[in-house]
Amino acid sequence: MRRSNVRLLARAALALVAGTLWAGTALAHGGGLRAAAGSLSVPTWLFLLTGGGVVGASFLLASFVTDRAFIRAVHGWRRVAGARLDAVATLTRVLSVAALLGIVAVGFLGPETMFRNAAILVVWVGWWAGYVATVYLVGNSWPALNPWRAVAEWLPTLDRDYPERLGAWPSVVGILALVWLEVVSPLADDPRLLAWVVVGYTVFTLAGALVFGPDSWFGYVDPIARLFRYYGRVAPIQRVEDGDADGDDGTGADRGVRGFELRPPGAALTDPLPDDGRDGVAFVVAILWVTTYDGFVGTQVWVGAARAAVGAGVPPVVLYPAALIAGYALFLGAWWLAAGLSRRTADTYLTPDAIARRFAPSLLPIAAGYHLAHFLGLFASLSPALVAALSNPLQPPINPSVVVLPGWFGMVAVAFVLLGHLLAVWVAHASAYEVFPGRLQAVRSQYPFVVVMVLYTMTSLWIVSAPSAAPPFV
Structure with a gap:
């Protein structure tokens, strides 16, 4: 590695580590619903450096003890099972539409207390905390459950051409906007507001599908469908669809499930993104950032920073979206910087764009591990x-039961963060061997990405291992 590159990476690492260690303690925010945090019996700096060291050591181990033949054997293993599930998919979609209607009805008519209202609990506990975890742990079943797509396919469509220049960028804006709305509004506290937001999202989604057609809308624009499609690539079970030998083609088209294949977890991530462009990379980074942002705004550090900013004259209404955009720009910029440095360390003719696109799927296990750590306690x-x-x-118990988590549960969350990062390092290692012909070139190409992943690891561990605080001014 060139000396200038080493200096640049070292400065970036020291800056983020210093900022993390200066910060103190914190935990994750899940709207108005919160899980208890664990406590550390070791100094924070030692805990964070140990976690980052584990990720770095895993890269060294993978580099020394694996070769191209071993990686291909692992990622080439699969078992395929044929299945025709058209009738089952129809039934599940009917049930999902009924569930959507039930959520809206209970949101408007049920109790106003969040722990008693089924709409609040189904959306945040059952769907966002529980179901999302099944997508990356088992497989993406959302195409068979998506109620909005089901309704859109039952309605006529104008089938206007979707503007190709927009690509997946609307879904990037969409996922950032949804998380911002979740943070700044009482969506997890107010079932009436939640019901109105679901109604608004439904109207907007169906209107878009009416104009551009379900395939284009849910393939390019809808952030929820894209989120599940990307998370599903982490899972061991992949769908094989008619006319698509490699599984999900990324367009959102429902060709009919021809079967399923069982692969090692994360094996599908060594394939190129279904959206092989900057917009696809931007969405992957957005998945990682929004979960981090959701946790960061529930920390004591953010509380202090937010109060200081408002005291200095920053309007509270500007504070949260500004932090969302600035943090996303930082995460995305770090990834593109790593791609540019990777081109130098690997001494390759590939452009930084091509490298960034090829390695971007390796970030998905990090997002999945952090999501599991962030929401498992809540679930x-x-x-x-x-x-x-x-x-x-409509008449749930007055005092619903809540499980009190043991003190050691916080370390389970930490374990999920580390496992996600370790899988990410492995995926990046396997992808490097797919892209670069030489072993040394493949190893050297990963240096900048491993540095970025170590920094992501330490940031995630800091957030999940510390006590929570209520976000101010919301």
């Missing part, structure tokens, strides 16, 4: 309340 704590609310949505 475990409030599952009894969810079951109780579903048993009688």
Whole structure:
């Protein structure tokens, strides 16, 4: 590695580490629903450096003990099972539409207390905390459950041509906007507001699908469909669709499931992104950033920074979107910087854009691991309340049960963060061997990305391992 590159990476690492260690303690924010945080029995700086060291050591281990033949054997393993599930998919879509209508009805008519309202608990505990985890742990079942797509396919469409120049950028804006709305509004506290937001999202989505057609809308624009499509690539079970030998083609087209294939977790991530462009990379980074942002605004560091900024004259209404955009720009800029440095360390003719696109899927296990760490406690704590609310949505128990998590549960969350980062390092390692012909070239290409992943690891560990604080001015 050139000396100038080493200096640049070292400065970036020291800056982020210093900022992290200066910060103190914190935990994740899940709207108005929160899970208990664990406590550390070791100094924060030692904990963070140990976590970052584990990720760095895993890269060294993978570089020394693996070769191209071993990687191909691991990622080439698969078992295919044929299945025709058209009738089942129709049934699941009907049920999902009924569930969507039920959420809206209970949101408007059910109790106003968030821990008793089934709409709040289904959306945040059952769907966002529980179901999303099944997408990256098992497989992407959203195409068979998506209620908006089901309704869109039952309605006529104008089939206007979708502007190709827009690509997936609307979905990037969409996911950032959804998380911003979740943070700054009482969506997890107010079932009436949640119901109105679901209605608004439904009207907007169906209008877009009416104009451009379901395939274009859910393939390019809809952020939820794209989020699940990307998360599903982490899972061991991949769909094989008619006319698509490699599984999901990324357009959102429902060709009909021809079967399923079982692969090692993360093996599908060594394939290029279904959207092989800057917009696809931007969406992957957005997935990683929004989960981090959702946790960061629930930390004591953010509380202090936000109050200081408002005290200096920054309007509260500007504060949260500004932090969202600035943080996203930082994460995205770090990835593009790593891609540019990777081109130098690998001494390749490939452009930084091509390298960034090829390695971007390796970030998805990090996002999945952090999501699991961020929301597993919430799901475990409030599952009894969810079951109780579903048993009688309009008149649930007055005092629903809530599970009190043991003190060691925080370390389980830490383990998920580390496992996600370790899988990310492996995926990047395997992708490097797919792209570069020489072993040394493949190893050297990963240096900048490993530095970025170590910094992501330390940031994630800092957030999930510290106590929470209520975000101010919201």
